[in-house]
Amino acid sequence: MPGDDQQSAAARRDAGVRRVSRMTWRAGAAGVICSAIIAVAFGHHAEAGTAPPGSGSGTITVPNQPPTSAPGAPDATSGAS
Amino acid sequence: VTLGSVAQDSFGVWSTTAVLLVTDPAALGEARAIADQELAAVDLAASRFREDSELTALNQAGGASRPVSALFADLIATGLRAARLTDGAVDPTCAAALASLGYDRDFEQIRAGTAAPEAGLAAGLAAGAGPGAGPVPGWRKVELDASARRARLLDGAQLDLGATAKAWAADRCAELIAGRVGGGVLVSLGGDIAVAGPPPDGGWRVRVTDDHAAGPDVPGQTVAIAQGGLATSSITVRAWRSGGQPVHHIIDPATGGPARTCWRTVSVAAGTCVDANTASTAAIIRGEAAPGWLAGAGLPARLVRPDGTAVTTAGWPAEPAAG
Secondary structure (H helix, E strand, C coil): CHHHHHHHHHHHHHHHHHHHHHHHHHHHHHHHHHHHHHHHHHHHHHHHCCCCCCCCCCCCCCCCCCCEECCCCCCEEEEEC | CEECCEEEEEEEECCEEEEEEECCHHHHHHHHHHHHHHHHHHHHHHCCCCCCCHHHHHHCCCCCCEECCHHHHHHHHHHHHHHHHCCCCCCCCCHHHHHHCCCCCCHHHHHHHCCCCCCCHHHHHHCCCCCCCCCCCCHHHEEEECCCCEEEECCCCCCCCHHHHHHHHHHHHHHHHHHHHCCCEEEEECCEEEEECCCCCCCEEEEEEEECCCCCCCCCEEEEECCEEEEEEECCCCEEEECCEEEECCEECCCCEECCCCCCEEEEEECCHHHHHHHHHHHHHHHHHHHHHHHHCCCCEEEECCCCCEEEECCCCCCCCCC
């Protein structure tokens, strides 16, 4: 019967809309979870990153320029303690 | 104290002297407050002589994994990096070796209980005196998971982060002070020097010599630096007697004893104070191979033999002619 066909089509349409809705919701939820994971990861690294610049280098860092001779009274002393 | 356009503060820390210089005298108070806070935090994390430090807790954990703070994780990572970059010459697992030589408490207490290092001690130390308790466990026995902030010591390894932690703290204080209060800053922690921000005209003038507490008239050389760090390691200052033998605090990981070295004192300039300290300590341990190693790394350095003669590398300036 035509009425049955119309009801069946409407049911299939409703089921499809629900399926799309569930997929959309799941994708959104997955995005939120991924965002949270990324935020935690980056937040953690930022907190852990208290090392001064250069101290994480894979080689011993050289100065931009070597020391130069300096006449006159010193500002400070470098020696063992 | 204000010296020309530079203001200075000095204070005791970790059995040694800290010196703080800033090019903006008005910033000295805030700079000191920043330094105090950072040094207190490093002490609580990494002191070998505090029962409540994280380092003591890890050393006493019996090999169990323990949580560590972000700061302590950085300090451990810095010690491990120093070991890696020096092929293990600078090793953070020398605590038990130092303790076996009697360096098991604050050095002020050791210094107070023994005579001052006598003349000629440097020659005796360099000639090979000093026992060795056997190889130290080694830096590979330290497990650090920086992202999970957990650490573990294997096979009885015990951490001593003294050398790298002090230099790290100098770098950290200099960077923080320059960033927060502006201007140029020099931080010296027992002679481990870090500078940041714009230097005064002509750079920061630094006297390099055996002892950071020495006056300007003792043998040495004055140089200027504008950036990075400058550190000096010597076997003559933190030295004492153990079982009648002269010993010092720079441990050769291969023997577990004081390094037998041809150098009395080594000063190195580097991109950071940590790197300068790492290189100067490694140079003492590497002995005759040190000048070639430093030159190959492009590190300006001054190495002094027990008789006072000096060797320089990688653009370190020549000493002015005497006279």
